[in-house]
Amino acid sequence: MAKSKYEYVKEFETDDRMLRNVYVLVRIDGKGFHKFSQTHDFAKPNDVRGINLMNHAARCVMHELDDIVLAFGESDEYSFLFRKSTDLYQRREAKIVSTVVSLFTSAYVYYWNDYFTDLKRPLYPPVFDGRAVLYPSEVEVKDYFAWRQADTHINNLFNTSFWALVEEGGLTPKAAEARLCGTDSKDKNEMLFTEFNTNYSKLPAMYRKGSVLLREQIPKDADKDAIIPTLPETLPGSKSAKVVPVLDTAITESGLQSGPDPISESVSEVPSGQSSPIAVDSPFVSQEMIMQEGSSTISSEGKKRSIDANEAERQDGEEGPAAKKEAPAFKRMKKGVVIDHIDIIGEKFWTGRGAYILAPEKKKKLRP
């Protein structure tokens, strides 16, 4: 076919294919969300509607892009890790980053009203930027996620302390900032407990640890894309949410401590007459979390349990048709995206639930 005389302009396009055999990490971040959250009257320091909406948008991205193996979100940002051998768009950076950002942003707006039910749509279009970073080995990938989760911990502890001083303590923002200047994590924990009856380690894990999206086994009859609604169960005052056990491994500014941290040890009892921030009808439990609790297959031992299920299937065959009727659950599993609020700092995650993420992949023939 004859080329038009204009076609030469294509030659100006550059090849932005990213290096092979390294991990591709895409991080998106809300532009000017300080203002966006104020304009939309986000609760301080954490707005459960905003967090659920971010999580929903991230799930849309993971549903669309199968090569994303892990995502982590906090505040107005989300990180997406692609499998090492991804050949999505021939690893072209602009195509990958723009697809993630565009899908995330459109989902954020598309599902807005499912979470912010009193506002049909945002008062102005939210903007997210995006970047891709290449990490050469598992070490950097693990440290990357540790960095983001440590950041979540530091920021959330600061914000929780700051807004307690301002909203409950009556300090001006300037005075609150001055009060917190030079304090470490232990000081803030102590201040929250002694002055505001708040046991920080008992606040919802979703706030303290951010949100982790994983690919695990889910019941086959669960609609892969039925992500919502989480709102009725997560709104303050809801009676329908169930309690979800919170992993109390503390993250400190220097990394993860296994087991309870000293401060939560010393303040592990909520003062008498004071109810724990996580009540049985906790307003902070999402539908997905309920599903995880209700269905043993996507609990924190999701991977192990699905292996157990295969084991059961074999036994099932030996035990005859009667047993078959009683153990159908494991047969109704499929891979799906699940959300949790767990520690991803430290080896425990990467050798446990996260083991599939960095597992060696089968070698594929590279395109010439």
Ligand SMILES: Nc1nc2c(ncn2[C@@H]2O[C@H](COP(=O)(O)OP(=O)(O)OP(=O)(O)O)[C@@H](O)[C@H]2O)c(=O)[nH]1
């Ligand atoms: N009140 C409230 N604010 C939030 C919440 N989540 C995010 N934010 C706001 O969003 C900001 C995100 O931080 P940044 O990304 O550093 O700030 P930004 O204004 O988005 O600035 P750029 O990313 O540089 O454009 C926070 O500082 C908060 O002001 C929330 O749940 N509640």
Ligand SMILES: [Mg+2]
């Ligand atoms: Mg931002």
